[in-house]
Amino acid sequence: MKKKILILSGGISKERRISLNTGLQVAKELKKNKYKVIISEPDINLSKIIKKFNPDVIFNALHGQFGEDGYIQTILETYKIPYTHSGVIASSIAMDKEVSKKIFIKNKIITPNFFVYSYNETNSNLIKKINKQLKFPVVVKPLNEGSSVNVFICNKKNIFRILNSIKNYKKVMIEEFIGGREIQVAIMGNNKLGAIELKPKRKFYDYQAKYNTKAKTKHIIPVDLPKKKLNQVMNLALKAHTIIGCSGITRSDFKYYKGKFYLLEINTQPGMTKLSLVPEIAAHKNISFIKLIEWILKNASNKK
Ligand SMILES: Nc1ncnc2c1ncn2[C@@H]1O[C@H](COP(=O)(O)OP(=O)(O)O)[C@@H](O)[C@H]1O
Ligand SMILES: [Mg+2]
Numbered sequence: 683m684k685k686k687i688l689i690l691s692g693g694i695s696k697e698r699r700i701s702l703n704t705g706l707q708v709a710k711e712l713k714k715n716k717y718k719v720i721i722s723e724p725d726i727n728l729s730k731i732i733k734k735f736n737p738d739v740i741f742n743a744l745h746g747q748f749g750e751d752g753y754i755q756t757i758l759e760t761y762k763i764p765y766t767h768s769g770v771i772a773s774s775i776a777m778d779k780e781v782s783k784k785i786f787i788k789n790k791i792i793t794p795n796f797f798v799y800s801y802n803e804t805n806s807n808l809i810k811k812i813n814k815q816l817k818f819p820v821v822v823k824p825l826n827e828g829s830s831v832n833v834f835i836c837n838k839k840n841i842f843r844i845l846n847s848i849k850n851y852k853k854v855m856i857e858e859f860i861g862g863r864e865i866q867v868a869i870m871g872n873n874k875l876g877a878i879e880l881k882p883k884r885k886f887y888d889y890q891a892k893y894n895t896k897a898k899t900k901h902i903i904p905v906d907l908p909k910k911k912l913n914q915v916m917n918l919a920l921k922a923h924t925i926i927g928c929s930g931i932t933r934s935d936f937k938y939y940k941g942k943f944y945l946l947e948i949n950t951q952p953g954m955t956k957l958s959l960v961p962e963i964a965a966h967k968n969i970s971f972i973k974l975i976e977w978i979l980k981n982a983s984n985k986k
Contacts, residue, residue, distance in 0.1 A: 684718040687979065688737035690754065692723045695746025696831045700893065704954045705743040711956075711972050724754050732761055739982045740765040741975075743954060746828050750951040751777035759984060766978050768950040769985025772927040776950045777826045779855055782926060786945055789925050791918055793945045794937070796857040798825070801849055805842060812841075812856065821857040824848070828949065830888045835859060862939030865905055867919035868952070868963045869932045871981060874916040876963040879905045901959075903966050907938075915943045922948045930981045933960055954978075 689712075691705025692698055709719045722731050724744060732740075740763055748754055752774030758765040768776065775781050786793045795816055799808065812820055822844055823833040832851075834844045848854060864887050868875040881900035882891035890897045905912060919934035926948060933952035937944045952960045956971055964974045 684716060685739070685979075686718045686735060686737045687712055687720075687739050687741055688732065688735055689719060689721045689741045689743050690724050690728075690749070691721055691743040693744045693746070693749045693754075695744070695749055696827065697745035697749075697829050700829060700953060700955075701743055701745045701749065704745070704958070707955045708741060708743055708975055711975055715972050715976075724749065724757075728757075732763070737763060739763070739979050741979065741982075742766050742951065745951050745953070746831075747777075747826060750828065750949075751826060755985075762984060764982035764984060766982040767930045768926075768928045768932070772929065773950050776926050776928065776932070776948045779823070779825050779947055782948060785925060786922060789921065791922060791945050792942055794821070794858040794860050796855050798853050799845070799856050800853045801845070808841075809838065816856065816858045819859045821855075821859050822848070823855050823857065824851050825853060825855055829892060830886075833886075833888065835886060860937040860939050860944045862937055865907075865915055865936045865938050865943070866959055867916050867934050867936065868960045869919050869923040869928070869934070870964075870977065871930070872920070872924075874920055875931075875960070875969075876903070876967055877905045877907075877912060877916060877919075878903045878959055878963050880959075901962060903962065911941075918943055918945060919948075929983065929985065930978055931960055 689705045689709050691701045693701055705721050709721055712719045720735055722728055740758060742765055744754060750773060752770045755770040755773050780798055783793045819835050819837050822836050832848050836844050864880045865877055867877045879902040880887050883898045884891045891899045915936055922934050922945060923932045928950055933949045935946040961971050961974055
């Protein structure tokens with residue numbers, strides 16, 4: 683009997699397009715390898731589709747809000763069908779940059795200094811606070827977004843214009859800017875899969891640098907670091923994965939500056955197109971795209 687896989691992709695987040703891409707590519711690969719596959723949106727028809735198709739596993743290819751933050755995972759728990767990646771609580775903690783950074787700090791994982799800004803402070807107070815706690819330039823970012831959507835590097839001159847342009851979020855994170863190198867680590871179950879370095883041609887690893895091949899971000903693998911340092915960053919990623927309670931695959935994003943690794947965030951639903959970073963790290967370890975997908979499917983579970 684062919685295994686039946688339902689792929690969830692699309693959704694309503696700002697990363698919808700990326701998710702559709704992940705869904706299509708995973709579906710293509712599975713169909714080539716004799717799985718029975720359907721793709722569905724996580725919408726009102728999902729229950730009906732699941733009842734009719736009765737999948738063996740649900741592959742969650744969603745990113746961002748309502749796909750990566752515990753909401754859809756809560757619904758998936760009710761179907762009693764194994765689903766991929768992290769469960770409800772780990773997903774919601776990892777998606778919330780404020781909460782996850784507080785957990786990193788408690789566990790002695792270095793993360794850039796930050797505070798949360800909620801649009802009710804006077805401009806001069808904010809400037810004073812930044813000068814005292816962080817110093818310019820700073821990074822302004824949403825608390826629960828991905829793909830560098832609405833992430834900005836700000837100075838004294840442009841910060842109010844930028845804050846104003848994203849005030850729909852109500853609260854945003856203001857973080858100390860860390861220079862240096864950009865290194866990301868993939869964890870697979872309880873194993874350190876590997877690391878990759880990104881060298882964007884743009885000012886930072888923004889949305890264009892991530893998805894527009896014309897932006898020409900350089901991917902470097904293996905990462906040129908002394909073995910001890912490479913181990914250190916991989917151990918930090920494994921520690922983050924473990925303390926947040928993640929399952930399956932995660933990808934942790936670091937900056938490396940003056941000998942120190944700063945963890946920016948952990949992603950519980952990293953991109954899974956053939957050209958995404960985790961598949962690239964896996965390929966370097968001789969794990970093909972289909973083998974990676976099959977591992978993720980085998981690791982799917984109900985978390986409760
Ligand atoms: N504190 C920081 N210092 C320097 N660069 C940062 C900082 N925070 C974010 N960035 C840049 O923005 C990118 C996206 O930030 P990240 O926190 O990983 O959010 P996202 O969830 O959107 O990926 C990072 O990969 C990095 O290039
Ligand atoms: Mg990131």
